[in-house]
Amino acid sequence: MSTTPDAHSLVALLRNASAATLRNVLLQWSLQDVANALVQLPVADQATVLRTLPTRAASAVFEYLSTSAQRVLVPAMAPDDLAALLNDMAPDDRTLFLSELPAHATHELLTLLSNEERARAEKLLSYPPESVGRLMTPDYIAIRADWTVQDVLDHIRAHGQDSETLNVLYVIDHRGVLIDDIRVREVLLVPVTTRVAGLMNRRFAALRATDDQRSAVQLFRREDRTALPVIDQEGVLIGIVTVDDVLDAAQEMATRDLQRFGGSEALGEPYMAISMTRMIRKRGGWLVVLFLGEMLTATAMGFFEEEIARAVVLALFVPLIISSGGNSGSQASTLVIRALALGEVTLRDWWKVARRELVSGLALGALLGTIGFLRIAGWSLFTNLYGPHWFLVAVTVGVTLVGVVLWGALVGSMLPFGLRRLGFDPATSSAPFVATLVDVTGLVIYFSVGVVILRGTLL
Amino acid sequence: MSTTPDAHSLVALLRNASAATLRNVLLQWSLQDVANALVQLPVADQATVLRTLPTRAASAVFEYLSTSAQRVLVPAMAPDDLAALLNDMAPDDRTLFLSELPAHATHELLTLLSNEERARAEKLLSYPPESVGRLMTPDYIAIRADWTVQDVLDHIRAHGQDSETLNVLYVIDHRGVLIDDIRVREVLLVPVTTRVAGLMNRRFAALRATDDQRSAVQLFRREDRTALPVIDQEGVLIGIVTVDDVLDAAQEMATRDLQRFGGSEALGEPYMAISMTRMIRKRGGWLVVLFLGEMLTATAMGFFEEEIARAVVLALFVPLIISSGGNSGSQASTLVIRALALGEVTLRDWWKVARRELVSGLALGALLGTIGFLRIAGWSLFTNLYGPHWFLVAVTVGVTLVGVVLWGALVGSMLPFGLRRLGFDPATSSAPFVATLVDVTGLVIYFSVGVVILRGTLL
Numbered sequence: 001m002s003t004t005p006d007a008h009s010l011v012a013l014l015r016n017a018s019a020a021t022l023r024n025v026l027l028q029w030s031l032q033d034v035a036n037a038l039v040q041l042p043v044a045d046q047a048t049v050l051r052t053l054p055t056r057a058a059s060a061v062f063e064y065l066s067t068s069a070q071r072v073l074v075p076a077m078a079p080d081d082l083a084a085l086l087n088d089m090a091p092d093d094r095t096l097f098l099s100e101l102p103a104h105a106t107h108e109l110l111t112l113l114s115n116e117e118r119a120r121a122e123k124l125l126s127y128p129p130e131s132v133g134r135l136m137t138p139d140y141i142a143i144r145a146d147w148t149v150q151d152v153l154d155h156i157r158a159h160g161q162d163s164e165t166l167n168v169l170y171v172i173d174h175r176g177v178l179i180d181d182i183r184v185r186e187v188l189l190v191p192v193t194t195r196v197a198g199l200m201n202r203r204f205a206a207l208r209a210t211d212d213q214r215s216a217v218q219l220f221r222r223e224d225r226t227a228l229p230v231i232d233q234e235g236v237l238i239g240i241v242t243v244d245d246v247l248d249a250a251q252e253m254a255t256r257d258l259q260r261f262g263g264s265e266a267l268g269e270p271y272m273a274i275s276m277t278r279m280i281r282k283r284g285g286w287l288v289v290l291f292l293g294e295m296l297t298a299t300a301m302g303f304f305e306e307e308i309a310r311a312v313v314l315a316l317f318v319p320l321i322i323s324s325g326g327n328s329g330s331q332a333s334t335l336v337i338r339a340l341a342l343g344e345v346t347l348r349d350w351w352k353v354a355r356r357e358l359v360s361g362l363a364l365g366a367l368l369g370t371i372g373f374l375r376i377a378g379w380s381l382f383t384n385l386y387g388p389h390w391f392l393v394a395v396t397v398g399v400t401l402v403g404v405v406l407w408g409a410l411v412g413s414m415l416p417f418g419l420r421r422l423g424f425d426p427a428t429s430s431a432p433f434v435a436t437l438v439d440v441t442g443l444v445i446y447f448s449v450g451v452v453i454l455r456g457t458l459l
Numbered sequence: 460m461s462t463t464p465d466a467h468s469l470v471a472l473l474r475n476a477s478a479a480t481l482r483n484v485l486l487q488w489s490l491q492d493v494a495n496a497l498v499q500l501p502v503a504d505q506a507t508v509l510r511t512l513p514t515r516a517a518s519a520v521f522e523y524l525s526t527s528a529q530r531v532l533v534p535a536m537a538p539d540d541l542a543a544l545l546n547d548m549a550p551d552d553r554t555l556f557l558s559e560l561p562a563h564a565t566h567e568l569l570t571l572l573s574n575e576e577r578a579r580a581e582k583l584l585s586y587p588p589e590s591v592g593r594l595m596t597p598d599y600i601a602i603r604a605d606w607t608v609q610d611v612l613d614h615i616r617a618h619g620q621d622s623e624t625l626n627v628l629y630v631i632d633h634r635g636v637l638i639d640d641i642r643v644r645e646v647l648l649v650p651v652t653t654r655v656a657g658l659m660n661r662r663f664a665a666l667r668a669t670d671d672q673r674s675a676v677q678l679f680r681r682e683d684r685t686a687l688p689v690i691d692q693e694g695v696l697i698g699i700v701t702v703d704d705v706l707d708a709a710q711e712m713a714t715r716d717l718q719r720f721g722g723s724e725a726l727g728e729p730y731m732a733i734s735m736t737r738m739i740r741k742r743g744g745w746l747v748v749l750f751l752g753e754m755l756t757a758t759a760m761g762f763f764e765e766e767i768a769r770a771v772v773l774a775l776f777v778p779l780i781i782s783s784g785g786n787s788g789s790q791a792s793t794l795v796i797r798a799l800a801l802g803e804v805t806l807r808d809w810w811k812v813a814r815r816e817l818v819s820g821l822a823l824g825a826l827l828g829t830i831g832f833l834r835i836a837g838w839s840l841f842t843n844l845y846g847p848h849w850f851l852v853a854v855t856v857g858v859t860l861v862g863v864v865l866w867g868a869l870v871g872s873m874l875p876f877g878l879r880r881l882g883f884d885p886a887t888s889s890a891p892f893v894a895t896l897v898d899v900t901g902l903v904i905y906f907s908v909g910v911v912i913l914r915g916t917l918l
Contacts, residue, residue, distance in 0.1 A: 319757070
């Protein structure tokens with residue numbers, strides 16, 4: 001029986017074929033195709049399909065599912081099936097799955113594991129979120145320096161089945177201390193009688209389980225490796241991290257950074273998959289905080305109410321001025337957040353960054369200030385919109401723009417440093433957050449400049 | 460002679476040691492260490508060091524340098540050294556290097572290549588920027604279905620030296636058509652007498668050279684591969700893309716997206732490395748465009764100048780209201796930009812997204828509107844800041860907030876779809892861009908609501 005690997009065929013098989021037929025057909029599909037078809041079925045059918053597959057295949061299909069799809073599926077499965085599947089999952093994928101469940105559910109599932117697997121799972125879950133430990137797998141190939149390449153190939157053939165990758169091999173000494181990593185290509189390019197020691201250069205890059213996942217991404221980029229070893233304090237090899245997990249982590253960090261920068265909590269789930277209430281809660285929190293902060297603008301404006309009443313023309317430029325400060329701050333903030341995330345800039349560079357922003361802020365402020373001045377002056381040649389004192393109004397707006405754009409650049413660039421220094425994520429310095437900070441001060445700058453320049457004429 | 464691999468040792472060696480000694484010491488360092496030390500030297504010394512190394516090592520060190528470091532180094536090198544180095548570079552790294560030079564420099568360097576290498580380089584450069592072709596290398600291991608595993612291992616040992624990766628092997632037929640890809644692990648886990656055909660499942664994921672790099676990132680994440688094949692229209696294998704280049708591309712795309720979202724042109728260089736004039740130009744362009752757009756707020760405000768003069772209290776809430784619309788739009792925009800970039804949402808989903816944003820926008824608007832209403836009402840119990848008609852003012856602000864936050868969510872979420880539809884990058888829909896669009900309309904909404912509610916009292 002031949003079928004195209006899609007949800008339609010899968011439903012037809014479930015309805016009409018025997019369990020044995022279903023199993024045989026599915027084993028001819030790729031695990032990826034099975035996973036893609038599976039998620040389109042009712043949950044009860046999903047559990048049936050997984051039960052039909054051999055445990056190893058079922059675990060692999062389960063690993064391909066998104067965390068939310070996994071979470072939905074678990075309650076529909078028989079405890080025995082679930083136990084078999086969990087015991088057979090790749091340790092790193094299992095960590096990701098367990099860590100995203102509510103604590104009581106994680107605890108319950110851990111009891112389904114064998115003693116050995118539970119110990120491994122609990123160890124991996126004990127590392128902080130967003131640390132390298134959460135991406136780590138203890139399944140790798142360790143070899144010894146005195147082996148020949150033939151010994152290595154024999155060892156791989158005998159014990160490589162469970163290893164997460166065979167692309168990199170790890171040379172350890174008798175205490176388990178990592179002394180080198182060797183890409184399998186080096187082994188494949190030399191005669192089989194070569195000793196491992198002859199391939200070694202005793203230079204390797206390694207991660208710590210407690211390292212931040214961001215630093216893992218940078219190390220992978222620098223080293224061009226498909227897997228990196230993880231060692232403990234004593235240099236003992238405790239696991240490896242493979243590039244596929246790092247690519248996922250890098251993409252998720254980029255998503256989180258962008259969403260935070262947009263002024264919302266990171267969704268943590270695909271946009272179309274997240275429930276409306278959760279999305280509203282994640283967006284509402286920051287929106288309320290920003291709103292409360294922005295209320296200070298009403299207070300600041302109230303402070304200058306008399307000036308506004310006497311010179312309504314000043315009010316006309318309020319949105320223009322505060323938005324210019326916000327835009328300048330938003331630019332500076334993204335540049336610094338990203339430079340910090342990529343390690344191009346460190347905390348100690350704050351002073352160099354401040355100097356760069358001082359120069360750019362002044363240049364950009366002068367540019368906008370000039371345009372603003374010319375706009376008001378130009379309009380005033382043809383209309384009387386800005387009154388008889390248009391020249392002084394134009395000067396006020398022009399000077400304010402220089403100050404506000406400069407201020408925006410400084411606040412926007414220094415805020416991420418401040419947040420990092422205080423132990424927060426610099427990406428919390430979102431565009432709306434910077435804009436809110438700059439809005440209030442921008443208004444104060446504007447009306448103060450106005451009071452000085454327009455005293456005796458408009459004010 | 461033993462040294463620590465850093466710039467200090469390198470300078471000492473250059474000054475005091477013979478070329479032969481320098482060469483021997485450097486060959487004991489990792490290429491990465493040489494590259495790191497090299498960039499801290501004067502350019503002339505950098506060229507000397509590269510000349511001292513064997514060509515293969517020099518090319519590898521050169522590949523490790525950043526594009527800007529490479530660009531600086533080229534003019535300092537003798538044409539013969541440069542030619543040797545360029546001919547020996549990995550084709551994908553060479554494409555990246557050549558593509559970031561000015562056109563005339565690229566052309567000049569191409570003439571230094573051998574006929575064969577020039578043809579390869581020109582072919583790769585002919586693919587569009589940000590396409591898969593630009594990441595591709597034609598150096599891979601192709602095998603045949605009727606070979607045994609022993610034949611494969613022998614072939615690798617004889618011809619694998621230049622291959623970009625040995626982690627994945629490609630099975631082609633007599634016309635060069637790709638019929639399967641096999642991970643080297645599968646070859647290593649079976650007896651050497653096994654036929655390749657016995658390992659094949661004829662299922663593989665492949666890229667096209669003209670595919671967008673974003674789709675390559677998604678395919679790598681989905682397939683968990685360290686390399687993916689690139690095929691032409693007829694299915695003929697023309698190259699491979701390795702995960703290290705994809706990880707770099709993913710990081711660079713994330714940087715570009717975040718910088719654009721922050722309202723500036725993507726810098727294209729590290730923050731600390733870019734010249735001040737280039738940075739100011741990249742930021743100034745958008746800042747001016749946004750400023751010109753934001754000038755419409757002054758026009759809109761001017762339109763309601765009389766109302767403001769009569770009810771100055773309305774002016775006090777202008778910053779609060781437009782920033783709330785901007786924040787709501789900024790949130791919606793990031794969520795949609797990222798969902799589009801990750802392929803979670805496609806153009807056809809615009810209507811589903813609009814519905815989600817309609818609901819969230821209303822809910823979030825009601826939330827902020829209530830807080831705004833209570834704030835004004837609460838204040839008015841104790842002060843006379845908002846005058847005798849404070850209740851109507853509070854209603855005006857509350858109702859406006861619902862409208863503006865909803866409007867922000869709709870504009871912010873639909874703009875990326877509109878931009879993609881028109882062939883622009885959705886990430887152009889930056890926080891400042893959305894805020895600018897929402898500001899003008901937000902003002903019109905505010906004053907229109909005010910005119911309706913306050914007619915006969917304040918207005």
